[in-house]
Amino acid sequence: MAMRAGAALVLLVASLFVSLRYTLVTWGAESDIATPYLIWSGLRQYGPGFLTSFRYTADNWLLWPLPLFWMVFSSIGTAPITVILIGWSLFILCVLMAYLIVRNVAGNTPASVAATLLLLSNRSAIGAMGFLSYPVTHNATMLGGLVALYAAIRWNVHGRAWWLALLTVSLLMCGLSDPWLRVTFLLPLACAAGFGLLAVSPASFARSLALLVCLIGVGILLQTKLFGLFNFLPNIPLELDSVPKQLKSLSLTATLAVMWFNVLPLAGTSYLWSPSVGETVLDAALLGITLAGVSALMLRQLSKSVATDMLFIVAGVSVIGTTAAFVGLHLDKSIQTGRYFMASYVLIIMVSCAAAGRAWPRLAAGPRGLLWTICILMGTSGVTSGGPIWWTRPVPPVDRTVSRLIGFLRANNLDYGFSSYFGQQAGAVTWTTRGGITIWPIIFDQATGIVRPRTGQTSPIWFSPAGVPVGRHRAFLVVSDHDDSGCRNVALCVHAVTRQFGTPEETLSFGDARVLVWNYPLLAAAPGLQAARADPYPVGAELETTSSGGEGRILGEGWSAPEAAGTWSDGSRAEILLHLPAGWIGDAHLVLDATAFVPPGRSGQTVTVSVDGHVLTALNVLGGADRPYEITIPASLLATGSGVVELSLPRAVSPNELGMGPDLRRLAVNLHSVRLSRD
Structure with missing residues (x-):
């Protein structure tokens, strides 16, 4: 017994180390990850009104994690490594909730296997395909959804009112932050509650009815954004894609599934990998066989226990709903949008381990061996997907591009200006220097080179006189054709901004970029001055x-x-x-x-x-x-x-x-x- 406990502890520590290593080498100071700091800083500087002025995106807003970031920033500090570790911590908490849910359904061993597989997720899943440990994406929402699922199971089993209260608060906070929760957890929970109405027991019927009424109430509050109180938040645009694009999305979904559930050790050792036809076919075949077997086990176990029904129905509806939304709706789709399947990945592993664990005593040796083989292969492929990072030094949180730009600006006494969001990492520079150098993100019109404020993940306050740091009126503009902002021709952009802002007082070179300097704050100047x-x-x-x-x-x-x-x-x-x-x-x-x-x-x-x-x-x-x-x-x-x-x-x-x-x-x-x- 002691040896088993010791082996389990070693495996846990090793798994935690793998996910932490992948997180530290994947993420660094960049503009998206800078968003929590910028919101925190804006609230401190401009007051509560800043929260409603910010232009959020629908899939990485920080309503409910904001108190967590505020507490950490105020007590520990705002260093980039702090935010990166918060992202990893959110992932670990999701794994913990997955363990608790599976343990309630099937016991400790299946729950431990599920947690281990999640911790040993491959580098693409943790990194820029699945974003499992990214600080500002669906992992915070997924944590709230898993808390709600756990609370729903406990409510149905024990009938304690505080579980229903926890579920309501969790869904409201996360659903307001991220509409993605409605497909991944709210609707699936409502379907599970509806299934529970078929129960013969009066007590089970009453609990399922109370749960369904509660979920409908949450849905109404989310749809009305708390009766208009949160109208400043964006909606998810709902528009169907054309059939050819839907077929293309279906193909991408299959590729993403193979990347999430890769069982081929040493395959996909690059940061983002494109599986070959052979890898895809083999992975898809193994995944298909496993899911077919797990589905059969799930169907046999329905109506055997309230907890089992809740987990299996939520997982099934969530996976189907997420896939249908991804394939059918007009969304930006690429390998990086694999993050939309974050909950599907976690729930599939949870139900697979739970279904196998509950049926284990009745399984023959062949199916048992296949399941163990797939688990071992997935864990091994997760470890080996790191490739060269296991024998190279970790990359510092602040990469060389950001450090070089900071050094250049300081050497030229420039501390306030505008640049592209990703190309020159405007937010990352502001965050890394704690506002010592303030850069607000802009975009260049692709055809004309005219500059305008970036509309996503910014605040109009930044581009008003109130956004000019005290004592800084000399502003710079970084112009480069190697960025995300539409400047495809440096000469065109320089000509356009000269007509827009007047002749710059100084023109500097930073690599192949031009840094133009004026003695007034450009977009943040009073309109009359512009x-x-x-x-x-x-x-x-x-x-x-x-x-x-x-x-x-x-x-x-x-x-x-x-x-x-x-x-x-x-x-x-x-x-x-x-x-x-x-x-x-x-x-x-x-x-x-x-x-x-x-x-x-x-x-x-x-x-x-x-x-x-x-x-x-x-x-x-x-x-x-x-x-x-x-x-x-x-x-x-x-x-x-x-x-x-x-x-x-x-x-x-x-x-x-x-x-x-x-x-x-x-x-x-x-x-x-x-x-x-x-x-």
């Missing part, structure tokens, strides 16, 4: 704000990315930056060529136009084809030769909100062009 710095309008010329027109520089806050037909407003207000030619005398006449987004039951959009707080006119912009709308600006409001034309858009609304498509932008008008005339 207008004064931009190139003047040519009289009588059509300044097209289309993706090919190249005049996005005249647009201030409140606009989305240029498109072929123009640029859509996004929000309840939008700005046009106006700079008159030198020596201008008299009123200015602007002609806006525009159309409107018209919801059902309306004829157009009411647009109130003002300059410097003075209301000039109210326009009724109609839908359909572009139409000209004229605005006259009195000379008295343009004494300096420049100004900001503000469009108030009180009826802006998103198509997604109206059930008209996946677009989450709050649309009102689409601006095609602007023309300045003297009369």
